[in-house]
Amino acid sequence: MKEGYKGLGVLMDAPDGPNAAIREMLRKGHERGACDAILVPMKVPSGDSYMHVLVDDVEMLDRAAPISPVLTVQGARAVTSLTRRGDEGVCIAAVMRPCEAEAVIELRKLFQVDLEHITIITMDSPGTVPLQDFARDPEEGERVFAEALATWDDSAMRPICQTCEKSNSAVGDLHLGLRGVQTGKVLLIPQGEKGLEAIAKLGLTPDHPIDEWKQASDKAMARKRGTRKANHEDLRKRASGLSGLLDLLGACINCHNCMRVCPICYCKQCKFDSPELRNTSSDYLDRADRSGSLRMPSDMLLFHMGRMSHMVLSCVSCGACEDACPTGVPVAQLFSLVAHDAQERFEYMPGRSSEEKRPLVTFEFEEFSEVED
Amino acid sequence: MTATITIDKPLDEGVRTLLRSMLEKGTVRAVLTLRRLEDGGGVAHCLVTDPAALAEAVPLLPVMPSQGGQVLSHLTQEEPFKEPVAAVVRPCEARAFVELMKRNQAFGDNLVLISPECPGVFPVQRVSGDPMDDDIDAYWRSTSEGKGADGLRPVCTGCELFEPIGVDMTLRLVGRSDLDKVLTVRLDTQRAEDMVKDLGLGKAKEDGKDPKGLEALRSARAKGRADLRAELDFTGEDMAEFSRTFGKCISCHACSKVCPICYCQMCYFEARAAAAGPAWWRNDLKRKGATRAPPGTVFFHVGRLLHMSISCVACGMCEDVCPVDIPVARIFKKVGEAAQEVFEYVPGRDPKEEIPIKTFVEDELHEVER
Amino acid sequence: MADKKKKEAGYEPKILSFCCNWCSYAGADLAGVSRLQMPANFRTIRVMCSSRVNPVYVFTALERGADGVIVTGCHPGDCHYARGNYFTRRRQALLEKVLEEIGFDRERVMLRWISASEGPEFASTMEEFDATIRSKGKNPLSEEVFL
Numbered sequence: 001m002k003e004g005y006k007g008l009g010v011l012m013d014a015p016d017g018p019n020a021a022i023r024e025m026l027r028k029g030h031e032r033g034a035c036d037a038i039l040v041p042m043k044v045p046s047g048d049s050y051m052h053v054l055v056d057d058v059e060m061l062d063r064a065a066p067i068s069p070v071l072t073v074q075g076a077r078a079v080t081s082l083t084r085r086g087d088e089g090v091c092i093a094a095v096m097r098p099c100e101a102e103a104v105i106e107l108r109k110l111f112q113v114d115l116e117h118i119t120i121i122t123m124d125s126p127g128t129v130p131l132q133d134f135a136r137d138p139e140e141g142e143r144v145f146a147e148a149l150a151t152w153d154d155s156a157m158r159p160i161c162q163t164c165e166k167s168n169s170a171v172g173d174l175h176l177g178l179r180g181v182q183t184g185k186v187l188l189i190p191q192g193e194k195g196l197e198a199i200a201k202l203g204l205t206p207d208h209p210i211d212e213w214k215q216a217s218d219k220a221m222a223r224k225r226g227t228r229k230a231n232h233e234d235l236r237k238r239a240s241g242l243s244g245l246l247d248l249l250g251a252c253i254n255c256h257n258c259m260r261v262c263p264i265c266y267c268k269q270c271k272f273d274s275p276e277l278r279n280t281s282s283d284y285l286d287r288a289d290r291s292g293s294l295r296m297p298s299d300m301l302l303f304h305m306g307r308m309s310h311m312v313l314s315c316v317s318c319g320a321c322e323d324a325c326p327t328g329v330p331v332a333q334l335f336s337l338v339a340h341d342a343q344e345r346f347e348y349m350p351g352r353s354s355e356e357k358r359p360l361v362t363f364e365f366e367e368f369s370e371v372e373d
Numbered sequence: 374m375t376a377t378i379t380i381d382k383p384l385d386e387g388v389r390t391l392l393r394s395m396l397e398k399g400t401v402r403a404v405l406t407l408r409r410l411e412d413g414g415g416v417a418h419c420l421v422t423d424p425a426a427l428a429e430a431v432p433l434l435p436v437m438p439s440q441g442g443q444v445l446s447h448l449t450q451e452e453p454f455k456e457p458v459a460a461v462v463r464p465c466e467a468r469a470f471v472e473l474m475k476r477n478q479a480f481g482d483n484l485v486l487i488s489p490e491c492p493g494v495f496p497v498q499r500v501s502g503d504p505m506d507d508d509i510d511a512y513w514r515s516t517s518e519g520k521g522a523d524g525l526r527p528v529c530t531g532c533e534l535f536e537p538i539g540v541d542m543t544l545r546l547v548g549r550s551d552l553d554k555v556l557t558v559r560l561d562t563q564r565a566e567d568m569v570k571d572l573g574l575g576k577a578k579e580d581g582k583d584p585k586g587l588e589a590l591r592s593a594r595a596k597g598r599a600d601l602r603a604e605l606d607f608t609g610e611d612m613a614e615f616s617r618t619f620g621k622c623i624s625c626h627a628c629s630k631v632c633p634i635c636y637c638q639m640c641y642f643e644a645r646a647a648a649a650g651p652a653w654w655r656n657d658l659k660r661k662g663a664t665r666a667p668p669g670t671v672f673f674h675v676g677r678l679l680h681m682s683i684s685c686v687a688c689g690m691c692e693d694v695c696p697v698d699i700p701v702a703r704i705f706k707k708v709g710e711a712a713q714e715v716f717e718y719v720p721g722r723d724p725k726e727e728i729p730i731k732t733f734v735e736d737e738l739h740e741v742e743r
Numbered sequence: 744m745a746d747k748k749k750k751e752a753g754y755e756p757k758i759l760s761f762c763c764n765w766c767s768y769a770g771a772d773l774a775g776v777s778r779l780q781m782p783a784n785f786r787t788i789r790v791m792c793s794s795r796v797n798p799v800y801v802f803t804a805l806e807r808g809a810d811g812v813i814v815t816g817c818h819p820g821d822c823h824y825a826r827g828n829y830f831t832r833r834r835q836a837l838l839e840k841v842l843e844e845i846g847f848d849r850e851r852v853m854l855r856w857i858s859a860s861e862g863p864e865f866a867s868t869m870e871e872f873d874a875t876i877r878s879k880g881k882n883p884l885s886e887e888v889f890l
């Protein structure tokens with residue numbers, strides 16, 4: 001947790017639910033110059049999905065759904081698209097889920113976003129409805145999500161959300177506490193200088209202890225940790241060995257969509273899509289000769305393992321990859337399993353802080369002697 | 374006058390027999406066919422060189438995990454096959470391959486194309502999870518009666534080009550009552566006749582009359598096409614319905630990555646989006662008060678239509694992979710066909726025919742000179 | 744946003760014209776030095792041949808808020824590169840068809856042949872296109888957020 005976190009927050013009224021309260025707060029922040037523009041999920045005109053929209057005209061905030069039922073474009077990709085080439089000093093308040101915010105911070109370390117003028121606002125996330133289910137039946141999706149938000153029962157949310165221990169993490173500059181907070185209220189928790197500054201501009205004073213929220217959060221996160229351990233144990237067994245792994249990836253059609261929607265996979269030209277991996281017809285025939293048959297498009301396993309080796313230390317377990325997989329491969333669960341193990345070894349947590357170095361771009365003189373033969 | 378042979382094994386078994394004997398006799402160096410994978414129960418196009426590996430081949434399994442035309446382009450884009458290679462692909466896959474040859478993305482030399490009269494495929498989601506077995510029986514029953522099966526990819530129901538064009542061998546399936554007993558193969562080229570002669574699969578006979586069921590499917594597909602076109606109505610002057618349809622698009626570009634025609638190593642629209650700086654959205658904020666991030670979602674689809682719909686073979690890959698169920702292929706088929714009609718062009722019909730925007734006639738299209 | 748759409752009074756259409764270096768650009772120049780009456784609200788991009796104009800460029804302008812886009816080139820047979828404008832014509836046919844199919848007013852784009860000596864024709868073409876676009880009002884895409 002950042003400095004400035006003094007165990008106090010602001011208890012805001014939310015008589016019409018948290019979404020309305022957050023909208024009101026954003027409107028006020030914009031009016032009072034806490035930001036120049038707001039990046040927030042908004043219902044699309046056809047009413048059957050949500051997209052991140054950068055808003056200047058506050059009238060449009062009526063359509064905003066800060067706690068949206070579904071993760072469509074990963075918020076970090078939205079932030080990248082806006083600030084990769086600088087932001088010209090426009091102050092943006094960006095509302096997103098904790099896993100999206102973590103990805104933003106990872107991308108800052110990868111020089112893909114400019115955070116200088118961005119204030120990140122996160123909230124306790126009840127999870128999200130699987131994207132493809134939502135697309136098939138948006139009404140049902142809305143209903144299921146409303147229920148999850150009211151009861152904090154995540155059993156109908158994505159598998160990756162059910163195991164997410166960070167869904168209450170205050171990773172941004174402002175966090176909206178919802179769990180364990182009395183009904184009709186939202187707890188606004190500032191963090192770091194930016195957070196305190198924003199609160200001051202809103203004309204608010206942090207005076208409400210956050211203990212109750214914290215206790216409720218810790219309890220919920222402990223439960224999720226349990227679910228994660230059980231799920232990972234099970235998955236580890238299923239994915240063990242080459243054939244286990246191939247079984248898990250059995251339905252993969254090698255379309256690389258998981259990579260394209262992943263916020264961490266920011267490269268314009270992915271190595272695994274590049275001509276480097278294309279062969280001549282004679283080479284393909286030679287490869288086919290080796291085992292009598294060559295799967296096309298080739299190098300499916302190389303793609304997944306290669307992608308994993310490139311980015312798994314920064315994987316924020318957001319589930320975007322799994323949501324976008326056309327054939328239902330549990331790719332986020334697999335990446336999350338490996339990510340968790342790998343990150344634990346380096347005591348690294350992606351998105352924890354933008355000051356922290358990524359494990360592979362730093363080292364200590366005395367470490368990992370076990371890998372030295 | 375075309376010759377046919379009859380193989381006394383039905384469907385997949387029949388095609389396996391054909392492929393195996395070609396491979397064993399050395400008529401071809403390899404075959405490309407759909408095949409069940411050893412691990413994981415998936416299905417993929419496989420380049421097979423060992424006849425034993427054909428045991429798992431499922432050349433007629435009604436599913437398209439990747440576009441065969443794209444696969445053939447990956448195999449041959451650098452150099453043509455130096456020895457004959459047979460490939461079992463569906464008519465739209467063969468047509469896509471021809472379009473790719475026109476774009477210098479593939480070589481057709483030494484490639485022996487074998488293609489079925491195509492009853493359609495199920496959505497790619499069916500590759501995994503629920504077994505298709507029950508539906509497959511019904512599928513072949515409908516095929517032998519010349520009816521469309523249930524549960525196909527939507528574009529397949531409106532595909533009038535289900536009879537292969539420009540291939541070496543046509544697997545005659547539609548409307549045949551003996552489908553469960555024998556496989557009828559029409560030899561469309563001299564090369565095919567020569568190859569089959571030495572395989573010991575029986576003597577080639579004169580091609581018989583078309584079965585009634587074939588005509589029935591032709592009319593069913595014509596009706597299906599009309600229905601598909603009626604279902605999508607984008608008329609208007611402000612593009613509102615089109616924009617609404619793509620409103621939920623997550624810009625993953627899966628549709629273009631699996632599209633055989635979109636072969637570009639670096640897509641123009643991705644490069645452009647990556648290059649867009651703050652000037653882009655600041656302008657939007659000023660003008661509209663808000664802007665979608667990332668920008669250019671609808672623009673991508675209009676741009677892609679302008680780039681490639683002239684060659685869209687309506688294979689349906691794009692729609693199959695769209696995670697948010699946008700009827701991409703139905704839209705590209707409809708708009709593509711309208712554009713193709715302007716130039717009386719049928720993508721993949723003939724490798725010698727130029728792509729319309731690469732050629733012209735001096736006296737034409739005066740209606741656009743305003 | 745679609746529901747915010749309105750035909751504002753005092754609306755000045757934004758028009759983009761692509762002019763071929765060898766003909767219409769010179770035509771525009773001639774119109775200028777002859778001090779012919781012309782609308783002032785069009786901006787010109789000079790291209791070396793009308794066939795340099797990819798249909799995607801035209802749509803880019805529309806998506807970025809232009810109210811109308813006109814492409815001008817040498818008369819058929821007169822293209823400096825012999826055949827460029829025949830390709831232009833095919834591209835325009837493709838563009839107009841696609842626009843029609845996706846429900847965008849195809850009259851917001853136009854192709855016309857104007858030679859280097861046709862100053863008055865250039866001026867009248869611009870007047871005419873300006874009038875057309877003026878009567879249509881603002882390009883609806885210019886205020887649509889969800890593009």
Ligand code: SF4
Pocket residue numbers: 258261262263264265314315316317318319320321322331332335336
């Ligand atoms: S690999 Fe998947 S879960 Fe991990 S960051 Fe990328 S999209 Fe999110």
Ligand code: SF4
Pocket residue numbers: 251252253254255256257258259321324325326327328329331
């Ligand atoms: S895991 Fe899914 S999204 Fe990724 S390449 Fe395979 S099929 Fe495509």
Ligand code: SF4
Pocket residue numbers: 629634635636637639640641642676677680681
């Ligand atoms: S949309 Fe255009 S640039 Fe992009 S891959 Fe397709 S054809 Fe190429």
Ligand code: SF4
Pocket residue numbers: 628631632633634635684685686687688689690691692701702705706
């Ligand atoms: S646009 Fe879609 S239907 Fe058309 S060729 Fe590409 S993948 Fe097939």
Ligand code: SF4
Pocket residue numbers: 621622623624625626627628629691694695696697698699701
């Ligand atoms: S596959 Fe679907 S969601 Fe992805 S870019 Fe295409 S239309 Fe959009």
Ligand code: FES
Pocket residue numbers: 763764765766791792793794815816817822823824827828
């Ligand atoms: S040079 Fe003028 S149109 Fe080609």
